[in-house]
Amino acid sequence: MNPIMIPKPKRSSSRWLIYAALLAVYVWAFSGIPFTGIKETAGQVVESIVTGLFAPDWDFVYLPEGEDLLRGLLDTLAISILGTVISAAVSIPFAFWAAANMSRFRPISGSGRVLLSFVRTFPELVMALLFIKAVGPGSFAGVLALGIHSVGMLGKLFAEEVENIDRGPSEALMASGANRLQLLWFAVLPQVLPSFLSYTLYRFEINVRSATILGFIGAGGIGTPLIFALSTRHWDRVGIILLGIVVMITIIDLISGAVRKKLV
Amino acid sequence: MIELRQVTKIYPNETKGLSDINLTIRDGEFVAIVGLSGAGKSTLLRSINRLHDITGGEILINGQSITKAKGKELRLIRRNIGMIFQSFNLVKRSSVLRNVLAGRVGYHSTFRTLTGRFPKQDIDLAFEALSRVHIMEKAYARADELSGGQQQRVAIARVLAQEAKIILADEPVASLDPLTTKQVMDDLKKINQEWGITTIVNLHFIDLARTYATRIIGLRAGEVVFDGPVSEATDERFAEIYGRPLQQGELLDEVVV
Amino acid sequence: MSTQIKLGSDPSQPSLRPKPPGRLKLYMTAVLILALIWGSGKQTEASLGELFTGMPNMADLLKQMFPPRWSYFDNIVRGMLETIRMALVGTTIGAIIAIPVALLCAGNLAPNRWLYYPSRLLLNLVRTIPDLLLAAIFVSVFGLGPVPGILALTVFSVALISKLTYELLETVDRGPLEALTAAGGNYFQRIAYGVVPQIQANFMSFVLYTFEINVRAAAVLGLVGAGGIGLYYEATLGFLEYDKTCVIILFTLAVVLLIDYASTKLREKLL
Structure with missing residues (x-):
């Protein structure tokens, strides 16, 4: 009677090396965190925040003299709308630059790609700081920061869309004697426009979120009264502003999501 | 009139697309180009309106060289050549x-x-x-x-x-069912007859070519191996063009006839 | 040979043509969008004039940023390490918490209907709050330093990873689950043997993806006092030392791109 052969599971020695490396990284990461420096008042603060959140300062919703919640949210919305429109407009030429099928030479689209990933990586808050130095503090600096930073992502998404188009219509138009611009207008744009719009709306959703914090560094929007309320510990005011932000973003996500579903 | 003079096409990977093709297609002709896939039908058709560049020879459209044309001149020649594609x-x-x-x-x-x-x-x-x-x-x-x-x-x-003034149709019915195939081919034929538009069609189905065309050009491995009226394009000649007897997939009999 | 086609003689009358579709909706949409843009321009006091007058300032600023003061690099290495540390810790804790949260929120696996709706709602609400905002709140609770930053990243990671995971969980193959139920497995056994093998590669990929986002976020958390390299922006910008700011920016870009690259490669290997 033959004993049943039990195959040994494959074992790789490199696996233990990976585990050891991971462990080392985690030890390094956790050991460097000063968990001790937490304020003793934290519990008290949490309590007042919770009270503030559940008893928000409703009066702040509308103040006749201005600088209230509604105007802050409106400003935030305006920053994100304008920033998104600017970035969408700037992204279109960038997309054709970075799309591999639009130029004959690889380095052209390659350089576009590198530039876009550079813009994408450049933090928008830092961009806002620089724009504040250029045009002064206020919403306009925020608009410019969002407008430029968003090109990094939108340009990439647009370029991928351009790369995925059906070449057939372009060929048909070329055969009928169209020039390059006519080709673009009649064969390429109609194919990519709906997705361009859809991506723009998606980026708008992201930009609304970003615009709520631009005020922290002086680039306009609801972030300005929020950081002020936080630093002066007006927790009921923080509560109403948070509520306002959550409601606004939820509504915008719902509307934008519904429109995007219709587009594609 | 379309004239192809010693047209040769060699792809960058050195495979021969077309070799030394000489053809003259007169106004109002209905020409069907047949051959196995890979024989160079599509390359030939796309050379006529220069969607593909040729590597040797010259193509003249009504005496004007499309091979040498550039920019606006090329677009003006193309304007007179319509094209119909397999995938519309x-x-x-x-x-x-x-x-x-x-x-x-x-x-x-x-x-x-x-x-x-x-x-x-x-x-x-x-x-x-x-x-x-x-x-x-x-x-x-x-x-x-x-x-x-x-x-x-x-x-x-x-x-x-x-x-x-010229219509190039590259496998116009290859993605259609037999009934719509007939409608589309009838449309092409009517346009050719009523307005005398020169029509060149790449076809996979030999009996379709015989039904509609006035002249058939057979290609094999980038060379013209048959050029003549429909009456001469017998099954035996096709077997020669294809290098083997005709197969069922190359006929569409029952519907068209 | 001029026009051979005499389509002009065709008897098709304009009256026989189909009616073009109404364009009212299109025009209304266009008007609405233009109004939104115009209103936004007014609200934000955007002006091209201001942009053009600002241009020289911008150029001046860029001029002052170069050449970067490389010697400052030594001062910020610590901050950068702290940034990476924060992202790592935040993502890890977030990923661990995300597992039970995702199970609660997955329509097909949720142990309890009554927990499913509230947890989903809560998750969606949390997802509307940007991580920097969370960080600002945590800073005022716990004081300055990396801990509030880590907490903000943790909350953000929980929200993102659970959402991605529960969407994935809802598409798992039910076959193995049924087999385990038939074999008498309890809830935890069913999850461990029926679900985990199906999703673990994707889950790891989500975690890495979240880590990439968190590194980017951690690089600016310092602007609200929540630790990391971001602290140094205000220090250098405040003293108008733009050549130092430039070093921070370049270092951040390099690290983020490197981590992105490594993480993307790793994710490709996983899937």
């Missing part, structure tokens, strides 16, 4: 009317076409072209709402609106 090549998201009008862009300045201001005659022309192929009622439908046969008829209307 319509802009799927645009309306049928806009697809047909796209055939007119070669006639107008860039600015005028980009602002979408086609003259009234163009719109009339587009509608008449659509009524020729019996789908006028679909003018405002989106192209992707139409069936394959209807889409190919839109493509034919686009060529009509282009007022082309």
Whole structure:
């Protein structure tokens, strides 16, 4: 009677090396965190925040003299709308630059790609700081920061869309004697426009979120009264502003999501 | 008149697409190009309007060399050559009317076409072209709402609106069912006969070629191995062209005849 | 040979043509969008004039940023390490918490209907709050330093990873689950043997993806006092030492791109 052969599971020695490396990284990461420096008042603060959140300062919703919640949210919305429109407009030429099928030479689209990933990586808050130095503090600096930073992502998404188009219509138009611009207008744009719009709306959703914090560094929007309320510990005011932000973003996500579903 | 003189095409990977092709196609002819896939049918057709560049020889359209033409000159020659594709090549998201009008862009300045201001005659022309192929009622439908046969008829209307003197059709019925195949081929034939538009069609089905064409050109490995009237294109000659007896897949008998 | 085609003689009358579709909706949409843009321009006091007058300032600023003061690099290495540390810790804790949260929120696996709706709602609400905002709140609770930053990243990671995971969980193959139920497995056994093998590669990929986002976020958390390299922006910008700011920016870009690259490669290997 033959004993049943039990195959040994494959074992790789490199696996233990990976585990050891991971462990080392985690030890390094956790050991460097000063968990001790937490304020003793934290519990008290949490309590007042919770009270503030559940008893928000409703009066702040509308103040006749201005600088209230509604105007802050409106400003935030305006920053994100304008920033998104600017970035969408700037992204279109960038997309054709970075799309591999639009130029004959690889380095052209390659350089576009590198530039876009550079813009994408450049933090928008830092961009806002620089724009504040250029045009002064206020919403306009925020608009410019969002407008430029968003090109990094939108340009990439647009370029991928351009790369995925059906070449057939372009060929048909070329055969009928169209020039390059006519080709673009009649064969390429109609194919990519709906997705361009859809991506723009998606980026708008992201930009609304970003615009709520631009005020922290002086680039306009609801972030300005929020950081002020936080630093002066007006927790009921923080509560109403948070509520306002959550409601606004939820509504915008719902509307934008519904429109995007219709587009594609 | 289309003249091909010692036309040769060698691809960058050194495979031969076309070798030393000499052909003269007179006005009003209905020519079918047949051959196995890979024989160079599509390359030949696309060389005529220079969607593909040739590497040797010259192609003349009504005495004018398309091989040497550049920029605007090339576009003006192309304007007179309509093309129909196997996959229709319509802009799927645009309306049928806009697809047909796209055939007119070669006639107008860039600015005028980009602002979408086609003259009234163009719109009339587009509608008449659509009524020729019996789908006028679909003018405002989106192209992707139409069936394959209807889409190919839109493509034919686009060529009509282009007022082309020559039609190149690259496997126009390869993605259609037998019944729509007949309708599309009938349309092409009618246009060829009524207006004397020179028509060159790549076909896979030999009996289709015999039914509709006045002249058949057989290609094998980039060379012309048959050129003659339909009466000479017997099954035996085709067996020669193909290098083997005809197969069932190359005939469409029961429907067309 | 002029026009051979005499389509002009065609009897098709304009009256026989189909009616073009109404354009009212299109025009209304266009008007609405233009109004939104115009209103936004007014609200934000955007002006091209201001942009053009600002241009020289911008150019001046860029001029002052170069050449970067490389010697400052030594001062910020610590901050950068702290940034990476924060992202790592935040993502890890977030990923661990995300597992039970995702199970609660997955329509097909949720142990309890009554927990499913509230947890989903809560998750969606949390997802509307940007991580920097969370960080600002945590800073005022716990004081300055990396801990509030880590907490903000943790909350953000929980929200993102659970959402991605529960969407994935809802598409798992039910076959193995049924087999385990038939074999008498309890809830935890069913999850461990029926679900985990199906999703673990994707889950790891989500975690890495979240880590990439968190590194980017951690690089600016310092602007609200929540630790990391971001602290140094205000220090250098405040003293108008733009050549130092430039070093921070370049270092951040390099690290983020490097981590992105490594993480993307790793994710490709996982799937």
